[in-house]
Amino acid sequence: MSTNFFKDNNDLKFYVEKQIDWEPLIELTEYKYKKKDGFKNSKEALNFYKGVLDSIGEFSAKEVSPLASQIDLEHPYLENGVVKFPQVLENIFNKIKKLELYGMCLPTEVGGMNCPFLVFMLSNEIFARADVSVTAHYGFHGGMAMAMLLFSIMEGTTTFDPKKMEIQKTRFQDYIKEIIDGDAWGSMDITEPGAGSDMAALTTQGYQDDKGNWFVDGQKIFITSGHAKYHFVIARTEKRDSDDAFSGLKGLSMFLVPAFEIDKKKKRTHLATFDGVEDKMGHHGSATVSINFKKSPAYLIGQRGDGFKLMLQIMNNARVGVGFESLGICEAAYRMAKSYASKRESMGKTIDQHEMIADYLDEMYSDIQGIRALAVQGAYHEEMAQKLNLMLKFMPPEKESEKKDIEKKQKYHQERSRHLTPLLKYLASEKAVEISRRCIQIHGGYGYITEIGAEKLLRDAMVLPIYEGTSQIQSLMSMKDNLMGILKDPKKFLEKNAAAYIQTIRAPSPIYRRVAKLQILSYKALQFLMIKLAGKKFSEMTKKPFSEWESFFKEWDPKKDFAIAMLHAERLTRIIADVAIVELLANQAQKFPEREEVLSRYLERAENRCKFLYNEITKTGAGLLERLSVKGKIKN
Ligand SMILES: Cc1cc2nc3c(=O)[nH]c(=O)nc-3n(C[C@H](O)[C@H](O)[C@H](O)COP(=O)(O)OP(=O)(O)OC[C@H]3O[C@@H](n4cnc5c(N)ncnc54)[C@H](O)[C@@H]3O)c2cc1C
Numbered sequence: 130m131s132t133n134f135f136k137d138n139n140d141l142k143f144y145v146e147k148q149i150d151w152e153p154l155i156e157l158t159e160y161k162y163k164k165k166d167g168f169k170n171s172k173e174a175l176n177f178y179k180g181v182l183d184s185i186g187e188f189s190a191k192e193v194s195p196l197a198s199q200i201d202l203e204h205p206y207l208e209n210g211v212v213k214f215p216q217v218l219e220n221i222f223n224k225i226k227k228l229e230l231y232g233m234c235l236p237t238e239v240g241g242m243n244c245p246f247l248v249f250m251l252s253n254e255i256f257a258r259a260d261v262s263v264t265a266h267y268g269f270h271g272g273m274a275m276a277m278l279l280f281s282i283m284e285g286t287t288t289f290d291p292k293k294m295e296i297q298k299t300r301f302q303d304y305i306k307e308i309i310d311g312d313a314w315g316s317m318d319i320t321e322p323g324a325g326s327d328m329a330a331l332t333t334q335g336y337q338d339d340k341g342n343w344f345v346d347g348q349k350i351f352i353t354s355g356h357a358k359y360h361f362v363i364a365r366t367e368k369r370d371s372d373d374a375f376s377g378l379k380g381l382s383m384f385l386v387p388a389f390e391i392d393k394k395k396k397r398t399h400l401a402t403f404d405g406v407e408d409k410m411g412h413h414g415s416a417t418v419s420i421n422f423k424k425s426p427a428y429l430i431g432q433r434g435d436g437f438k439l440m441l442q443i444m445n446n447a448r449v450g451v452g453f454e455s456l457g458i459c460e461a462a463y464r465m466a467k468s469y470a471s472k473r474e475s476m477g478k479t480i481d482q483h484e485m486i487a488d489y490l491d492e493m494y495s496d497i498q499g500i501r502a503l504a505v506q507g508a509y510h511e512e513m514a515q516k517l518n519l520m521l522k523f524m525p526p527e528k529e530s531e532k533k534d535i536e537k538k539q540k541y542h543q544e545r546s547r548h549l550t551p552l553l554k555y556l557a558s559e560k561a562v563e564i565s566r567r568c569i570q571i572h573g574g575y576g577y578i579t580e581i582g583a584e585k586l587l588r589d590a591m592v593l594p595i596y597e598g599t600s601q602i603q604s605l606m607s608m609k610d611n612l613m614g615i616l617k618d619p620k621k622f623l624e625k626n627a628a629a630y631i632q633t634i635r636a637p638s639p640i641y642r643r644v645a646k647l648q649i650l651s652y653k654a655l656q657f658l659m660i661k662l663a664g665k666k667f668s669e670m671t672k673k674p675f676s677e678w679e680s681f682f683k684e685w686d687p688k689k690d691f692a693i694a695m696l697h698a699e700r701l702t703r704i705i706a707d708v709a710i711v712e713l714l715a716n717q718a719q720k721f722p723e724r725e726e727v728l729s730r731y732l733e734r735a736e737n738r739c740k741f742l743y744n745e746i747t748k749t750g751a752g753l754l755e756r757l758s759v760k761g762k763i764k765n
Pocket residue numbers: 316317318319320323324325326327350351352353354409412417592595596597598599600601602605
């Protein structure tokens with residue numbers, strides 16, 4: 130049995146010790162080492178981060194993992210309007226509090242450890258390998274305190290002293306302190322009984338009284354750690370102004386709503402009511418709560434109508450977080466399956482020596498390495514983009530040329546993060562389900578028996594493709610971004626295509642030529658969809674008078690005109706995710722020759738998978754779209 134989930138993971142350590150470009154990230158986190166009480170150089174800082182990961186690795190292996198089956202059996206429950214946790218979880222949360230992990234990424238001046246968010250993400254994987262529901266609960270502390278700080282910075286209620294390199298004041302300072310101390314936590318309340326993916330249909334109301342005080346009315350359901358004291362609530366403040374299904378997004382605002390207050394005598398006054406804790410398939414250590422707000426006092430964040438925009442700011446981080454949670458489950462499932470297969474004998478040898486099982490295990494491991502490349506890079510770009518943004522806001526360089534340089538870097542990281550995040554959320558969560566299901570299969574009958582723990586992993590994994598934006602929503606986002614990117618800048622797309630063609634001939638070795646060929650396959654898939662969409666648009670155009678062509682073309686609306694692309698969005702996302710991974714692994718292999726084997730193993734599978742998906746995109750679906758177009762209903 131492992132005694133440290135960080136130390137025993139060579140692939141994870143490769144990133145921390147070799148691959149991650151820490152220097153720029155640490156410079157931004159430590160304000161170029163000028164911060165009072167900060168680290169003096171990147172080596173010092175990195176040693177500290179490694180120490181943090183090391184202690185989380187040990188804590189997860191020794192004190193969380195052995196309790197996973199007990200956590201699974203003993204659930205949180207509602208008693209007299211208060212959500213209670215079983216002792217086993219209370220003990221774990223108290224230990225996390227003692228380790229001071231709830232303030233891991235918050236600046237020291239508000240009481241945190243000032244670690245990069247990337248360290249928090251890596252810790253999510255380590256925790257999730259022990260028990261993913263503990264990760265969820267832990268994340269709704271520090272993650273929500275970070276959101277309070279970020280929102281306050283965005284709305285301009287945080288002041289910063291550039292001489293001391295310190296935050297002077299921030300709007301939710303007291304709440305942040307409570308969270309860091311482990312005495313409170315937050316939740317993100319979006320979903321309602323009638324609206325989940327379709328945020329434009331949310332109906333919870335935000336309104337003001339004569340004195341300008343804000344209140345919130347409505348019901349939110351399925352809220353992780355929804356027994357929190359501090360709720361970020363998305364509520365409607367403006368009416369939907371047309372029949373357009375998406376217009377409702379503009380009328381949403383973001384509020385911070387305390388669900389209760391506790392006075393000095395520890396008397397609790399409810400400002401919202403917890404209706405119940407859901408009984409669910411897995412994630413038993415995390416409370417999933419429904420909440421009723423009735424004239425609950427609320428604090429508007431930013432401006433009216435900013436709700437969707439503000440939510441997107443933290444949603445990217447949350448989705449990257451799910452990528453790391455998924456990795457944790459994949460790692461646990463793979464290790465459990467591998468260990469069992471190396472001992473279980475069948476027909477004269479251990480089952481890991483039977484070709485099919487060996488192939489499963491090989492693919493599971495290769496997938497994990499690919500997802501980790503995507504996760505680390507996605508998290509890195511997201512954090513760099515956010516930190517460069519803060520630098521431009523609080524400490525813009527005096528020289529215009531330097532400012533432009535930072536703006537350029539910020540845009541680059543933001544674009545990369547936007548590209549990689551839906552791919553990561555999609556692929557990692559789907560793979561967590563696939564890999565934990567394989568873990569059961571490799572265990573045979575034992576896999577189906579609760580005591581073994583394999584089926585728990587699958588039950589825990591099943592929610593990952595659902596929350597923080599379903600797999601289908603991730604696919605739609607990725608597809609739209611890729612196709613709109615081509616529409617906006619077709620020249621860039623052609624240049625990328627041409628560069629890949631050149632690489633198929635000139636790349637230094639056959640393996641890099643194969644990488645280029647896979648890139649071309651993804652461009653061909655995109656091209657196919659573009660041609661289909663344009664063909665449909667052009668045929669509609671020919672029915673219109675010439676004078677209307679220009680405005681007709683400008684009205685190209687992805688929400689209405691992308692039917693074939695929407696049909697194939699998931700297939701396209703799988704191809705683009707594989708290409709993104711292969712590109713990352715190829716970059717690693719050029720720098721670290723020992724990683725060429727990782728690339729080679731991933732590429733072998735990705736090439737054939739992508740060809741299959743490409744064929745599905747180009748050869749299927751016409752009949753379904755035809756049937757769907759008949760009065761908008763499918764005729765079977
Ligand atoms: C354990 C758990 C924890 C959760 N935690 C939170 C939380 O902390 N905060 C919060 O606000 N919510 C939370 N949720 C809710 C979760 O985010 C939603 O369930 C999710 O967003 C999906 O919404 P829905 O359930 O309404 O499904 P729907 O939106 O009704 O979707 C149903 C199905 O239709 C698909 N679908 C919907 N629209 C489209 C489309 N345009 N194209 C193709 N397919 C589509 C979906 O992908 C899905 O497969 C949690 C849920 C669970 C189970």
